[in-house]
Amino acid sequence: MKHLRMITLVLGPVFLLSAMTVMAQDHQTPIAPQEYLDMESPIDDDDVDEDFLKTTKRVYKSKCKKCHGMSGDGEGSAAADIEIKPTAFNATGYMESKSDGQLFWIIEYGSEGTEMEGFGPESDAGLSEEKLWELVSYMRANFTN
Ligand code: HEC
Structure with a gap:
Protein backbone atom coordinates (compact mmCIF):
# COMPACT_ATOMS: atom_id res chain seq x y z
CA MET A 1 0.00 0.00 0.00
CA LYS A 2 2.80 2.34 0.91
CA HIS A 3 4.36 1.78 -2.50
CA LEU A 4 1.12 2.49 -4.26
CA ARG A 5 0.72 5.76 -2.43
CA MET A 6 4.27 6.73 -3.36
CA ILE A 7 3.63 5.94 -7.00
CA THR A 8 0.44 7.99 -6.97
CA LEU A 9 2.24 10.87 -5.29
CA VAL A 10 5.06 10.85 -7.79
CA LEU A 11 3.18 10.02 -10.97
CA GLY A 12 -0.05 11.90 -10.24
CA PRO A 13 1.34 15.32 -11.10
CA VAL A 14 3.10 13.89 -14.16
CA PHE A 15 -0.17 12.51 -15.51
CA LEU A 16 -1.97 15.73 -14.70
CA LEU A 17 0.64 17.82 -16.47
CA SER A 18 0.68 15.67 -19.59
CA ALA A 19 -3.13 15.66 -19.65
CA MET A 20 -3.07 19.46 -19.52
CA THR A 21 -0.56 19.62 -22.37
CA VAL A 22 -2.67 17.30 -24.50
CA MET A 23 -5.73 19.43 -23.74
CA ALA A 24 -3.90 22.58 -24.83
CA GLN A 25 -2.74 20.94 -28.05
CA ASP A 26 -6.23 19.68 -28.77
CA HIS A 27 -7.83 23.05 -28.25
CA GLN A 28 -9.87 24.29 -31.17
CA THR A 29 -10.82 27.94 -31.35
CA PRO A 30 -14.63 28.01 -31.15
CA ILE A 31 -16.58 28.99 -34.25
CA ALA A 32 -18.95 31.97 -34.08
CA PRO A 33 -22.71 31.49 -34.47
CA GLN A 34 -23.88 31.69 -38.10
CA GLU A 35 -25.38 35.16 -37.69
CA TYR A 36 -21.89 36.44 -36.88
CA LEU A 37 -20.21 34.48 -39.68
CA ASP A 38 -22.61 36.21 -42.08
CA MET A 39 -21.57 39.67 -40.87
CA GLU A 40 -19.41 41.95 -42.90
CA SER A 77 5.35 39.38 -23.31
CA ALA A 78 2.53 37.47 -21.58
CA ALA A 79 2.41 34.61 -24.09
CA ALA A 80 5.08 32.44 -22.45
CA ASP A 81 3.00 31.85 -19.32
CA ILE A 82 -0.18 30.99 -21.18
CA GLU A 83 -1.19 27.35 -21.69
CA ILE A 84 -3.40 27.82 -24.76
CA LYS A 85 -1.25 30.13 -26.85
CA PRO A 86 -2.41 33.44 -28.30
CA THR A 87 -3.21 33.12 -32.00
CA ALA A 88 -0.49 34.21 -34.46
CA PHE A 89 -2.34 36.52 -36.84
CA ASN A 90 0.64 36.88 -39.20
CA ALA A 91 0.81 33.19 -40.12
CA THR A 92 0.51 32.70 -43.87
CA GLY A 93 -3.14 32.55 -44.89
CA TYR A 94 -4.49 33.03 -41.37
CA MET A 95 -6.19 36.41 -41.86
CA GLU A 96 -7.73 35.27 -45.14
CA SER A 97 -9.03 32.10 -43.55
CA LYS A 98 -11.07 34.03 -40.99
CA SER A 99 -14.26 35.91 -41.78
CA ASP A 100 -14.89 39.40 -40.42
CA GLY A 101 -17.69 38.07 -38.21
CA GLN A 102 -15.54 35.31 -36.67
CA LEU A 103 -12.85 37.80 -35.66
CA PHE A 104 -15.45 40.26 -34.39
CA TRP A 105 -17.22 37.60 -32.30
CA ILE A 106 -14.06 36.41 -30.54
CA ILE A 107 -12.95 39.97 -29.84
CA GLU A 108 -16.41 40.82 -28.50
CA TYR A 109 -16.94 37.76 -26.28
CA GLY A 110 -13.52 36.12 -25.94
CA SER A 111 -12.83 32.39 -26.08
CA GLU A 112 -14.09 30.42 -23.09
CA GLY A 113 -11.48 28.46 -21.19
CA THR A 114 -8.60 30.52 -22.60
CA GLU A 115 -6.91 33.77 -21.64
CA MET A 116 -8.69 35.50 -24.52
CA GLU A 117 -11.24 37.65 -22.74
CA GLY A 118 -14.04 39.60 -24.34
CA PHE A 119 -13.52 43.27 -25.12
CA GLY A 120 -17.05 44.11 -26.29
CA PRO A 121 -19.54 46.65 -24.91
CA GLU A 122 -20.64 44.31 -22.08
CA SER A 123 -17.08 43.49 -20.96
CA ASP A 124 -14.81 45.25 -18.47
CA ALA A 125 -12.86 46.78 -21.37
CA GLY A 126 -16.17 48.00 -22.78
CA LEU A 127 -15.06 48.72 -26.34
CA SER A 128 -17.89 49.86 -28.64
CA GLU A 129 -18.85 47.70 -31.62
CA GLU A 130 -17.29 50.33 -33.84
CA LYS A 131 -13.96 49.99 -32.02
CA LEU A 132 -14.12 46.20 -32.42
CA TRP A 133 -14.59 46.56 -36.18
CA GLU A 134 -11.68 48.99 -36.26
CA LEU A 135 -9.51 46.33 -34.63
CA VAL A 136 -10.56 43.82 -37.30
CA SER A 137 -9.51 46.34 -40.00
CA TYR A 138 -6.26 47.02 -38.18
CA MET A 139 -5.50 43.30 -38.08
CA ARG A 140 -6.27 42.85 -41.77
CA ALA A 141 -4.12 45.83 -42.74
CA ASN A 142 -1.11 44.80 -40.68
CA PHE A 143 -1.09 41.05 -40.34
CA THR A 144 -2.27 39.64 -43.68
CA ASN A 145 0.43 37.37 -45.07
C1 HEC B 1 -4.22 37.75 -22.10
C2 HEC B 1 -3.88 37.38 -23.46
C3 HEC B 1 -4.67 37.94 -24.60
C4 HEC B 1 -5.00 39.26 -24.85
C5 HEC B 1 -4.65 40.50 -24.02
C6 HEC B 1 -5.72 39.26 -26.11
N1 HEC B 1 -5.82 37.99 -26.61
FE1 HEC B 1 -6.70 37.44 -28.34
N2 HEC B 1 -6.32 35.49 -27.94
C7 HEC B 1 -5.65 35.03 -26.83
C8 HEC B 1 -5.64 33.58 -26.86
C9 HEC B 1 -5.03 32.67 -25.82
C10 HEC B 1 -6.32 33.20 -28.03
C11 HEC B 1 -6.62 31.78 -28.51
C12 HEC B 1 -8.06 31.47 -28.22
C13 HEC B 1 -8.53 30.18 -28.82
O1 HEC B 1 -7.83 29.60 -29.68
O2 HEC B 1 -9.62 29.71 -28.44
C14 HEC B 1 -6.72 34.43 -28.69
C15 HEC B 1 -7.41 34.47 -29.89
C16 HEC B 1 -7.76 35.62 -30.56
C17 HEC B 1 -8.40 35.66 -31.85
C18 HEC B 1 -8.66 34.43 -32.69
C19 HEC B 1 -9.99 34.29 -33.36
C20 HEC B 1 -10.01 33.12 -34.31
O3 HEC B 1 -11.11 32.70 -34.64
O4 HEC B 1 -8.95 32.62 -34.76
C21 HEC B 1 -8.60 36.98 -32.17
C22 HEC B 1 -9.22 37.56 -33.41
C23 HEC B 1 -8.08 37.76 -31.06
N3 HEC B 1 -7.58 36.90 -30.10
C24 HEC B 1 -8.07 39.14 -31.02
C25 HEC B 1 -7.59 39.88 -29.94
C26 HEC B 1 -7.66 41.32 -29.89
C27 HEC B 1 -8.12 42.23 -31.01
C28 HEC B 1 -7.16 41.69 -28.67
C29 HEC B 1 -7.09 43.06 -28.08
C30 HEC B 1 -8.32 43.84 -28.07
C31 HEC B 1 -6.77 40.46 -27.97
N4 HEC B 1 -7.05 39.38 -28.78
C32 HEC B 1 -6.20 40.40 -26.71
C33 HEC B 1 -5.09 35.78 -25.83
C34 HEC B 1 -5.20 37.15 -25.71
Whole structure:
Protein backbone atom coordinates (compact mmCIF):
# COMPACT_ATOMS: atom_id res chain seq x y z
CA MET A 1 0.00 0.00 0.00
CA LYS A 2 2.80 2.34 0.91
CA HIS A 3 4.36 1.78 -2.50
CA LEU A 4 1.12 2.49 -4.26
CA ARG A 5 0.72 5.76 -2.43
CA MET A 6 4.27 6.73 -3.36
CA ILE A 7 3.63 5.94 -7.00
CA THR A 8 0.44 7.99 -6.97
CA LEU A 9 2.24 10.87 -5.29
CA VAL A 10 5.06 10.85 -7.79
CA LEU A 11 3.18 10.02 -10.97
CA GLY A 12 -0.05 11.90 -10.24
CA PRO A 13 1.34 15.32 -11.10
CA VAL A 14 3.10 13.89 -14.16
CA PHE A 15 -0.17 12.51 -15.51
CA LEU A 16 -1.97 15.73 -14.70
CA LEU A 17 0.64 17.82 -16.47
CA SER A 18 0.68 15.67 -19.59
CA ALA A 19 -3.13 15.66 -19.65
CA MET A 20 -3.07 19.46 -19.52
CA THR A 21 -0.56 19.62 -22.37
CA VAL A 22 -2.67 17.30 -24.50
CA MET A 23 -5.73 19.43 -23.74
CA ALA A 24 -3.90 22.58 -24.83
CA GLN A 25 -2.74 20.94 -28.05
CA ASP A 26 -6.23 19.68 -28.77
CA HIS A 27 -7.83 23.05 -28.25
CA GLN A 28 -9.87 24.29 -31.17
CA THR A 29 -10.82 27.94 -31.35
CA PRO A 30 -14.63 28.01 -31.15
CA ILE A 31 -16.58 28.99 -34.25
CA ALA A 32 -18.95 31.97 -34.08
CA PRO A 33 -22.71 31.49 -34.47
CA GLN A 34 -23.88 31.69 -38.10
CA GLU A 35 -25.38 35.16 -37.69
CA TYR A 36 -21.89 36.44 -36.88
CA LEU A 37 -20.21 34.48 -39.68
CA ASP A 38 -22.61 36.21 -42.08
CA MET A 39 -21.57 39.67 -40.87
CA GLU A 40 -19.41 41.95 -42.90
CA SER A 41 -17.41 44.79 -41.47
CA PRO A 42 -19.20 48.14 -41.87
CA ILE A 43 -15.82 49.82 -42.36
CA ASP A 44 -15.00 50.71 -45.93
CA ASP A 45 -11.49 49.74 -47.09
CA ASP A 46 -11.03 53.30 -48.36
CA ASP A 47 -11.39 54.62 -44.82
CA VAL A 48 -8.49 52.52 -43.61
CA ASP A 49 -5.83 55.16 -44.14
CA GLU A 50 -2.76 56.20 -42.20
CA ASP A 51 -4.71 58.26 -39.63
CA PHE A 52 -7.16 55.43 -39.04
CA LEU A 53 -4.35 52.94 -38.50
CA LYS A 54 -2.48 55.29 -36.21
CA THR A 55 -5.49 55.72 -33.93
CA THR A 56 -6.36 52.03 -33.90
CA LYS A 57 -2.76 51.06 -33.25
CA ARG A 58 -3.09 52.69 -29.80
CA VAL A 59 -5.97 50.41 -28.90
CA TYR A 60 -4.18 47.32 -30.20
CA LYS A 61 -1.01 48.29 -28.36
CA SER A 62 -2.71 48.84 -25.03
CA LYS A 63 -5.13 45.89 -25.14
CA CYS A 64 -3.79 43.16 -27.42
CA LYS A 65 -0.03 43.47 -27.78
CA LYS A 66 0.95 41.75 -24.53
CA CYS A 67 -0.40 38.48 -25.88
CA HIS A 68 -0.59 38.73 -29.66
CA GLY A 69 2.57 40.83 -30.09
CA MET A 70 2.94 44.10 -32.00
CA SER A 71 3.77 42.15 -35.17
CA GLY A 72 0.81 39.80 -34.60
CA ASP A 73 3.07 36.79 -34.15
CA GLY A 74 1.32 35.64 -30.95
CA GLU A 75 4.49 36.09 -28.93
CA GLY A 76 3.72 39.06 -26.74
CA SER A 77 5.35 39.38 -23.31
CA ALA A 78 2.53 37.47 -21.58
CA ALA A 79 2.41 34.61 -24.09
CA ALA A 80 5.08 32.44 -22.45
CA ASP A 81 3.00 31.85 -19.32
CA ILE A 82 -0.18 30.99 -21.18
CA GLU A 83 -1.19 27.35 -21.69
CA ILE A 84 -3.40 27.82 -24.76
CA LYS A 85 -1.25 30.13 -26.85
CA PRO A 86 -2.41 33.44 -28.30
CA THR A 87 -3.21 33.12 -32.00
CA ALA A 88 -0.49 34.21 -34.46
CA PHE A 89 -2.34 36.52 -36.84
CA ASN A 90 0.64 36.88 -39.20
CA ALA A 91 0.81 33.19 -40.12
CA THR A 92 0.51 32.70 -43.87
CA GLY A 93 -3.14 32.55 -44.89
CA TYR A 94 -4.49 33.03 -41.37
CA MET A 95 -6.19 36.41 -41.86
CA GLU A 96 -7.73 35.27 -45.14
CA SER A 97 -9.03 32.10 -43.55
CA LYS A 98 -11.07 34.03 -40.99
CA SER A 99 -14.26 35.91 -41.78
CA ASP A 100 -14.89 39.40 -40.42
CA GLY A 101 -17.69 38.07 -38.21
CA GLN A 102 -15.54 35.31 -36.67
CA LEU A 103 -12.85 37.80 -35.66
CA PHE A 104 -15.45 40.26 -34.39
CA TRP A 105 -17.22 37.60 -32.30
CA ILE A 106 -14.06 36.41 -30.54
CA ILE A 107 -12.95 39.97 -29.84
CA GLU A 108 -16.41 40.82 -28.50
CA TYR A 109 -16.94 37.76 -26.28
CA GLY A 110 -13.52 36.12 -25.94
CA SER A 111 -12.83 32.39 -26.08
CA GLU A 112 -14.09 30.42 -23.09
CA GLY A 113 -11.48 28.46 -21.19
CA THR A 114 -8.60 30.52 -22.60
CA GLU A 115 -6.91 33.77 -21.64
CA MET A 116 -8.69 35.50 -24.52
CA GLU A 117 -11.24 37.65 -22.74
CA GLY A 118 -14.04 39.60 -24.34
CA PHE A 119 -13.52 43.27 -25.12
CA GLY A 120 -17.05 44.11 -26.29
CA PRO A 121 -19.54 46.65 -24.91
CA GLU A 122 -20.64 44.31 -22.08
CA SER A 123 -17.08 43.49 -20.96
CA ASP A 124 -14.81 45.25 -18.47
CA ALA A 125 -12.86 46.78 -21.37
CA GLY A 126 -16.17 48.00 -22.78
CA LEU A 127 -15.06 48.72 -26.34
CA SER A 128 -17.89 49.86 -28.64
CA GLU A 129 -18.85 47.70 -31.62
CA GLU A 130 -17.29 50.33 -33.84
CA LYS A 131 -13.96 49.99 -32.02
CA LEU A 132 -14.12 46.20 -32.42
CA TRP A 133 -14.59 46.56 -36.18
CA GLU A 134 -11.68 48.99 -36.26
CA LEU A 135 -9.51 46.33 -34.63
CA VAL A 136 -10.56 43.82 -37.30
CA SER A 137 -9.51 46.34 -40.00
CA TYR A 138 -6.26 47.02 -38.18
CA MET A 139 -5.50 43.30 -38.08
CA ARG A 140 -6.27 42.85 -41.77
CA ALA A 141 -4.12 45.83 -42.74
CA ASN A 142 -1.11 44.80 -40.68
CA PHE A 143 -1.09 41.05 -40.34
CA THR A 144 -2.27 39.64 -43.68
CA ASN A 145 0.43 37.37 -45.07
C1 HEC B 1 -4.22 37.75 -22.10
C2 HEC B 1 -3.88 37.38 -23.46
C3 HEC B 1 -4.67 37.94 -24.60
C4 HEC B 1 -5.00 39.26 -24.85
C5 HEC B 1 -4.65 40.50 -24.02
C6 HEC B 1 -5.72 39.26 -26.11
N1 HEC B 1 -5.82 37.99 -26.61
FE1 HEC B 1 -6.70 37.44 -28.34
N2 HEC B 1 -6.32 35.49 -27.94
C7 HEC B 1 -5.65 35.03 -26.83
C8 HEC B 1 -5.64 33.58 -26.86
C9 HEC B 1 -5.03 32.67 -25.82
C10 HEC B 1 -6.32 33.20 -28.03
C11 HEC B 1 -6.62 31.78 -28.51
C12 HEC B 1 -8.06 31.47 -28.22
C13 HEC B 1 -8.53 30.18 -28.82
O1 HEC B 1 -7.83 29.60 -29.68
O2 HEC B 1 -9.62 29.71 -28.44
C14 HEC B 1 -6.72 34.43 -28.69
C15 HEC B 1 -7.41 34.47 -29.89
C16 HEC B 1 -7.76 35.62 -30.56
C17 HEC B 1 -8.40 35.66 -31.85
C18 HEC B 1 -8.66 34.43 -32.69
C19 HEC B 1 -9.99 34.29 -33.36
C20 HEC B 1 -10.01 33.12 -34.31
O3 HEC B 1 -11.11 32.70 -34.64
O4 HEC B 1 -8.95 32.62 -34.76
C21 HEC B 1 -8.60 36.98 -32.17
C22 HEC B 1 -9.22 37.56 -33.41
C23 HEC B 1 -8.08 37.76 -31.06
N3 HEC B 1 -7.58 36.90 -30.10
C24 HEC B 1 -8.07 39.14 -31.02
C25 HEC B 1 -7.59 39.88 -29.94
C26 HEC B 1 -7.66 41.32 -29.89
C27 HEC B 1 -8.12 42.23 -31.01
C28 HEC B 1 -7.16 41.69 -28.67
C29 HEC B 1 -7.09 43.06 -28.08
C30 HEC B 1 -8.32 43.84 -28.07
C31 HEC B 1 -6.77 40.46 -27.97
N4 HEC B 1 -7.05 39.38 -28.78
C32 HEC B 1 -6.20 40.40 -26.71
C33 HEC B 1 -5.09 35.78 -25.83
C34 HEC B 1 -5.20 37.15 -25.71
